[in-house]
Amino acid sequence: MRFGESYHVTQFYKLLFEKIPMVDEKDRDQTRVFADRSSLYREFLQEREEILKHKWLESEKAGRDIGFERALLDWIRNHRDRWKASRRAGQTGVPTSQS
Numbered sequence: 001m002r003f004g005e006s007y008h009v010t011q012f013y014k015l016l017f018e019k020i021p022m023v024d025e026k027d028r029d030q031t032r033v034f035a036d037r038s039s040l041y042r043e044f045l046q047e048r049e050e051i052l053k054h055k056w057l058e059s060e061k062a063g064r065d066i067g068f069e070r071a072l073l074d075w076i077r078n079h080r081d082r083w084k085a086s087r088r089a090g091q092t093g094v095p096t097s098q099s
Helices: 003-017 025-037 039-062 068-078 080-092
Strands: none
Touching: 039 068, 039 080, 068 080
16 A cells, blocks of 8 residues: 555545534434444444554553554554454354455
8 A cells, every 4th residue: 555545545534533513403313313224334333443442452562652543554454354354254154264
């Protein structure tokens, strides 16, 4: 991955992780319904949780906060494919060859 590509990936995830202000109660309710029903959104939240866990673990190893961007890029490069494969295997019940 070239520098420009990793920058765009980081920007993409930053946009996803930002909170979008709600306009009114109706918007909040629609967002809750979407979040409850959307498998894509649930997947996003689970992936975000894994990245935050990775950030914590790597920060502990380094003895300092490594920052979200570094943790995100490291997790994508080193762990995302296996994480996704294990999730797919868990959903289908079929073990993966990646471990």
